Amino acid sequence: MGGNVEIFPDTRGLARASAESIVTLSSEAIAAWGRFSIGLSGGSTPRTLFQLLASDDFASRIDWGNMYIFWGDERCVPPDHADSNYHMTRETLLDHVPLPEDNIYRMQGERDPAEAAAAYEETLRAFFGSDALPRFDLLLQGMGDDGHTASLFPGTAALRERERWVVANYVEKLDSWRITLTVPMINAAANVIFLVAGENKAEALRAVLQGPRQPELYPSQFVQPENGRLRWLVDAAAAQLLRDS
Ligand code: 6PG
Numbered sequence: 001m002g003g004n005v006e007i008f009p010d011t012r013g014l015a016r017a018s019a020e021s022i023v024t025l026s027s028e029a030i031a032a033w034g035r036f037s038i039g040l041s042g043g044s045t046p047r048t049l050f051q052l053l054a055s056d057d058f059a060s061r062i063d064w065g066n067m068y069i070f071w072g073d074e075r076c077v078p079p080d081h082a083d084s085n086y087h088m089t090r091e092t093l094l095d096h097v098p099l100p101e102d103n104i105y106r107m108q109g110e111r112d113p114a115e116a117a118a119a120y121e122e123t124l125r126a127f128f129g130s131d132a133l134p135r136f137d138l139l140l141q142g143m144g145d146d147g148h149t150a151s152l153f154p155g156t157a158a159l160r161e162r163e164r165w166v167v168a169n170y171v172e173k174l175d176s177w178r179i180t181l182t183v184p185m186i187n188a189a190a191n192v193i194f195l196v197a198g199e200n201k202a203e204a205l206r207a208v209l210q211g212p213r214q215p216e217l218y219p220s221q222f223v224q225p226e227n228g229r230l231r232w233l234v235d236a237a238a239a240q241l242l243r244d245s
Contacts, residue, residue, distance in 0.1 A: 005209065005232040007239045011197045014235045015048040018195055021231075022053065022138065023061045025191055029137040030066045037127070037134075039070045039181065041142040041150070042085025045195050049140075050093035064099040068127070072139055073151035073180040074107035076116070076168075084109055113168030113177040120179065121166040133188040134165065135228075141186070141194045147204040147218030149194070150186065151178030154217050158182060183222045190228045194220070197235040205234060206241040 008014040026036040040046065052058055075083045079090075086106045094104065105123050108116045128134035141149045151169050152158055158169035161182045169178050186192065196205055208220045209232070215221035223230065239245040 004230075005234060005239070005242070005245075007242075007245055008233065008235050011045075011048050011235055014195060014197055014233055015052045018049045018140075018193065018233055019052045019058050021193060021233075023058065025138050026062055026067055030063050035066045035068055036063075037068045037070065037137050039072045039136050039139040039189070040085070040089055041072050041140045041195065042074065042088065043142045043144075045142050045197050046140060047088065047092050049195065050089060054093050054096035059097055062097075064097050065103075067099060067103060069094070069099065069104045070124075070136070071105075071107050072141065072149075072186070073178055074109045074116075076109050076113050076177040076179065078110040079106060079108075081109070107166075107179045109179065113179060117164075117166045117168045117179050121164065124165055124185075133184060136189040136191075138191045138193065139181075139186055139189040141192060141220070141223060143194055143196045143201060143204060143208065143220045145200045145204050146173075147208050147220050149220040149223060151180035152183065152219040152222065153178075154219060159216060159219055159222065186223055187226050188228075189225055192223055192225050192228060192230045194223075194230075194232045194234075196232065196238045199237040199240065201234075201238040202241045205238050210243055 029036040074085050077083050079086050107120050124134050143149050153171045156169050158167050158180055161167050162184055164182055165185045169180050208218045
């Protein structure tokens with residue numbers, strides 16, 4: 001069910017392993033086809049990773065000029081809003097590395113959600129080509145304590161979308177709209193890495209990785225790359241309920 005699960009003692013170890021993976025995958029992609037496309041997750045877990053990538057330990061090991069930044073989802077707020085995933089990424093990473101502005105493809109959370117989703121799908125078509133599903137070199141995924149990933153929340157309409165690449169998704173429990181990549185889009189990626197940390201994720205992580213398959217309830221279970229590598233990088237606190245952990 002969950003690809004291979006790698007457990008780290010704390011969030012620092014988790015962030016360092018994730019950063020090393022990004023260095024490796026970006027070097028391989030750029031050597032192979034001249035560019036590295038990455039979709040970032042939002043929320044709080046990736047903050048430590050993004051700060052580490054911008055640090056002296058890592059910044060010089062990445063070819064930022066050939067890295068292209070996308071997002072897996074976005075809140076429907078302006079780009080300077082405290083809840084914006086883009087805003088968080090700017091603060092922790094983008095404002096601190098020599099990545100060209102033209103390499104950054106922001107989901108426009110300030111727009112009408114349906115229009116922003118359609119516009120982002122056009123952005124993906126322009127970048128990847130419009131015939132086949134885009135194949136990100138890497139998608140970073142977070143997981144909520146309810147088992148959601150990106151903005152694919154339990155019981156929401158977006159879970160059933162199999163044609164569109166990007167949709168607007170109303171999340172009743174948050175009483176808010178989100179923009180999110182869809183299941184087929186995520187599963188087309190060459191590499192998917194889940195980053196999960198914290199005791200509050202332990203029950204959902206157990207359910208997703210070792211419980212019965214019920215993806216409508218635990219949407220992270222939908223993530224099964226068609227022809228890609230799935231890895232779960234988790235900290236000990238999140239892994240504490242896993243068998244054989
Ligand atoms: C978002 C995310 C979402 C996130 C999980 C985990 O926009 O919130 O993309 O899928 O990854 O909710 O969030 P935390 O890292 O804050 O626990």
